[in-house]
Amino acid sequence: MRLPIYIDQFEARKRYKDILHDTHKGLQGHALLIGGSYGKIGAITLASRAALRTGCGLVTAFVPKCGYEIIQISNPEVMVLTDVNKKYLSDMHYDFQPNAIAIGPGLGQALETQKAFYDFLVKQKSPLVVDADAINILAQNPEWLTLLPRQSILTPHPKELERLIGSWCNQEEKVTKARAFAQRYQIILVLKGGPTQVVFGQEFYENTTGNQALATAGSGDVLTGIIASLLAQSYSPIDAAILGVFIHGLTADLAVPKTGYESFIASTIIKYLGKAFLFIANETGIPKT
Ligand SMILES: NC(=O)C1=CN([C@@H]2O[C@H](COP(=O)(O)OP(=O)(O)OC[C@H]3O[C@@H](n4cnc5c(N)ncnc54)[C@H](OP(=O)(O)O)[C@@H]3O)[C@@H](O)[C@H]2O)[C@@H](O)CC1
Numbered sequence: 001m002r003l004p005i006y007i008d009q010f011e012a013r014k015r016y017k018d019i020l021h022d023t024h025k026g027l028q029g030h031a032l033l034i035g036g037s038y039g040k041i042g043a044i045t046l047a048s049r050a051a052l053r054t055g056c057g058l059v060t061a062f063v064p065k066c067g068y069e070i071i072q073i074s075n076p077e078v079m080v081l082t083d084v085n086k087k088y089l090s091d092m093h094y095d096f097q098p099n100a101i102a103i104g105p106g107l108g109q110a111l112e113t114q115k116a117f118y119d120f121l122v123k124q125k126s127p128l129v130v131d132a133d134a135i136n137i138l139a140q141n142p143e144w145l146t147l148l149p150r151q152s153i154l155t156p157h158p159k160e161l162e163r164l165i166g167s168w169c170n171q172e173e174k175v176t177k178a179r180a181f182a183q184r185y186q187i188i189l190v191l192k193g194g195p196t197q198v199v200f201g202q203e204f205y206e207n208t209t210g211n212q213a214l215a216t217a218g219s220g221d222v223l224t225g226i227i228a229s230l231l232a233q234s235y236s237p238i239d240a241a242i243l244g245v246f247i248h249g250l251t252a253d254l255a256v257p258k259t260g261y262e263s264f265i266a267s268t269i270i271k272y273l274g275k276a277f278l279f280i281a282n283e284t285g286i287p288k289t
């Protein structure tokens with residue numbers, strides 16, 4: 001098996017873009033995060049807060065009606081659009097053009113949601129971030145995979161990956177199958193775990209940040225928000241995926257000496273995003289190439 005390209009501070013630094021002094025929220029990108037269902041609005045709440053803390057100018061969450069007050073109260077900076085349905089999404093309808101869309105956290109797999117996801121996919125032209133139940137729905141309806149815009153980023157954890165590509169006997173087989181899948185559908189696969197790997201075309205990357213503190217509910221939902229935010233800020237899909245997993249893992253490395261593993265929760269990732277960005281921007285000592 002070919003050696004991976006390690007996602008380290010050099011790879012992160014060369015991809016990182018400074019925020020310009022004369023920018024404004026309209027230039028910083030608008031991310032749309034679609035998901036949530038009754039009992040799982042937290043997933044999209046976390047994803048949308050992470051998107052804001054990653055620097056995009058505007059964030060809209062599209063959730064079922066039961067999520068409206070939850071998100072408005074917990075994230076006042078986030079705008080909220082609601083579905084006609086109370087408990088799960090049934091019609092992903094919005095009348096603006098976001099710079100990036102992520103779909104899946106907390107979405108559920110109700111039949112009406114699956115149909116709405118199909119109608120949504122048919123209309124998409126720009127790369128998406130696809131996570132959690134949106135991946136599970138694709139695994140149940142593999143013929144829809146061809147509808148994914150090229151260079152969409154799928155972020156499965158190992159169980160979601162298995163639903164998508166089937167089981168594997170060892171790491172080598174996993175990567176071989178993932179690579180064939182990514183090439184077939186012309187997508188980027190973020191294989192979450194410890195360590196997280198990224199598969200894109202002929203390239204295979206492995207992240208060097210992160211630790212077991214990330215094994216906590218909502219950790220992946222936060223990653224989805226981070227990657228969507230970078231995509232909305234005009235990072236290319238592969239740069240958004242690579243920088244996203246590096247920053248996500250770095251928060252845990254920076255936090256654990258202060259929090260310990262046990263008290264680290266998904267909100268702690270968001271809390272440490274600022275320190276992670278400062279590290280990449282200023283503390284690596286690596287000049288911008
Ligand atoms: N606050 C909220 O609103 C939250 C909402 N959330 C939302 O819930 C929805 C369901 O998502 P989900 O991931 O919890 O369920 P699911 O896909 O069945 O996977 C679980 C199974 O997968 C496995 N597994 C997982 N990781 C693994 C690993 N690293 N390595 C190996 N195996 C691993 C493991 O299987 P086991 O080992 O038990 O066989 C485990 O039992 C989704 O929409 C999500 O966004 C959550 O984000 C939480 C916070």
Ligand SMILES: Nc1ncnc2c1ncn2[C@@H]1O[C@H](COP(=O)(O)OP(=O)(O)O)[C@@H](O)[C@H]1O
Binds near residue numbers: 156194195213
């Ligand atoms: N032991 C570990 N070491 C490093 N990273 C981990 C570990 N366990 C989980 N993670 C990371 O935490 C995140 C978990 O994502 P996911 O399972 O989708 O969580 P959730 O659905 O609860 O948000 C992934 O980014 C994964 O790489």
Ligand SMILES: [Mg+2]
Binds near residue numbers: 131220
């Ligand atoms: Mg998840």
